[in-house]
Amino acid sequence: MDLRDKQLFLARLVEEFEVDVAYKAVIEYRKKYGSTEASELDKAPKTITLDHNLALYKQVNSPLFWCRVSLPKKNAGYARRSTGKKTIQEASMSAAAIRAEVLAQFEAGTLSSQQRHTWYQVCWGLILELRTIKAKNIDGGEARPSESDYLSIVENHLLNFGDWKDRDIKSIEYPEIMEMKKAFDAEELGKTTVVKRKTALTMVFEYAMRQRFITKQHFPEIPNFEWVQGEGGKPFEVEDRDLILDNLHNFLESSRGNKITRYKRKLLPLYFNLLCATGMRPGREVMGLKWSNLSIGTFTVKGERLRAVSLHVVTGKMAKKVKQGQKIERKSRDFLIDSKAAITIEQLYYIRYGIEKTIHEILEDNRDEKMFVGFEGRDPKLEDSFKQYMSYLKKSLIGYYTLYSCRHEFINTKLEEGLSIEDIAALCGNKIATIETYYMKFRSMKRAARILSDEDIKMFNPDPEDFKK
Numbered sequence: 001m002d003l004r005d006k007q008l009f010l011a012r013l014v015e016e017f018e019v020d021v022a023y024k025a026v027i028e029y030r031k032k033y034g035s036t037e038a039s040e041l042d043k044a045p046k047t048i049t050l051d052h053n054l055a056l057y058k059q060v061n062s063p064l065f066w067c068r069v070s071l072p073k074k075n076a077g078y079a080r081r082s083t084g085k086k087t088i089q090e091a092s093m094s095a096a097a098i099r100a101e102v103l104a105q106f107e108a109g110t111l112s113s114q115q116r117h118t119w120y121q122v123c124w125g126l127i128l129e130l131r132t133i134k135a136k137n138i139d140g141g142e143a144r145p146s147e148s149d150y151l152s153i154v155e156n157h158l159l160n161f162g163d164w165k166d167r168d169i170k171s172i173e174y175p176e177i178m179e180m181k182k183a184f185d186a187e188e189l190g191k192t193t194v195v196k197r198k199t200a201l202t203m204v205f206e207y208a209m210r211q212r213f214i215t216k217q218h219f220p221e222i223p224n225f226e227w228v229q230g231e232g233g234k235p236f237e238v239e240d241r242d243l244i245l246d247n248l249h250n251f252l253e254s255s256r257g258n259k260i261t262r263y264k265r266k267l268l269p270l271y272f273n274l275l276c277a278t279g280m281r282p283g284r285e286v287m288g289l290k291w292s293n294l295s296i297g298t299f300t301v302k303g304e305r306l307r308a309v310s311l312h313v314v315t316g317k318m319a320k321k322v323k324q325g326q327k328i329e330r331k332s333r334d335f336l337i338d339s340k341a342a343i344t345i346e347q348l349y350y351i352r353y354g355i356e357k358t359i360h361e362i363l364e365d366n367r368d369e370k371m372f373v374g375f376e377g378r379d380p381k382l383e384d385s386f387k388q389y390m391s392y393l394k395k396s397l398i399g400y401y402t403l404y405s406c407r408h409e410f411i412n413t414k415l416e417e418g419l420s421i422e423d424i425a426a427l428c429g430n431k432i433a434t435i436e437t438y439y440m441k442f443r444s445m446k447r448a449a450r451i452l453s454d455e456d457i458k459m460f461n462p463d464p465e466d467f468k469k
Contacts, residue, residue: 065091077168279410282403288315
């Protein structure tokens, strides 16, 4: 059968069968929704299925109905065309004719949509792009806070999702996205994870548009995924915190002479201490710190002028670029460090350079180098080391912790010490509401001395000598 014969055959199918099907769909629609010529498009649902491989749908900002024709080969996707019509009846007639033309072009190999870009190919292209960005940003320090997270999500959750691997990117529409939503919802993920997965999914289609694999009309609506409110992080149980601190040396010695691992485990206690002493976010916020981010200032107490040291945080989640005159600088916040943080920084300086210096001498050096650097300048990946350490202690710990527990520990310790929540929010770079919702864990016994009156204490402790026995 030559091309002309195929076209005539398809045209006869339209005349004898498909138009009748289209009319039936129109009749069913009119029975359900009624008939108003001027407002049919506005009142119509997003998609009207005419039969198994032909549907009408509404296109964003278009005053006309569009039609979608399923192509006959597996994973070949769809062809989309404007019907040029505003009513269901006229659009259905036009769609049937368009289908005949599209199928004929498909059989002849002249259909433009036959240039396929599979889901796997698009995801892999985005992965390579994100890897390149990540590699550049390791040196330049300008990566977006969650760049690595998005890369991991595309690699581990999107690339090989379901049976999408060989699907044409154009064939992945709202129904397919809902399949993914159902799968992700079933995992009962936390809010942060859900938001990042949705962002990563959006990035896949944005990449496809930048590469001209799809146009805006192929960009599907992406619904919000469900998330589960979890307990979030938590401060350390006192016994667990002591256990973690006491066994860091044993963890170091278990590295068995591996230079890279041993050096990382030397840094881990200092990283842990600095997080607990400052409440900084683990990851980029700390890894972007330089010695030159330390500065000294003065304050006054009862007329006496005193000095204090602050740490300027310029990377991480809350970092942003600000124009200062003709110069663009990175800004986040200034953190007033305490003696514990200062001692940790002095110890870190010794590990890095083999020289003992006080915090004041470190300030004078003003080195424009990162504080945390791995063996031979590599990324130390201390988050991975901490996970290994938690596995190492797993059977001995009461709870399960991540490095974010250090931030929770700092916030709750400062609350127990009586520091105002406003000051804590300023130090941590959070809103007060965020601290109240996600971080504040009321460890009542830690605050008993401030909350209970002398009369309360006497009631619960009639004979203090009992505690001495």
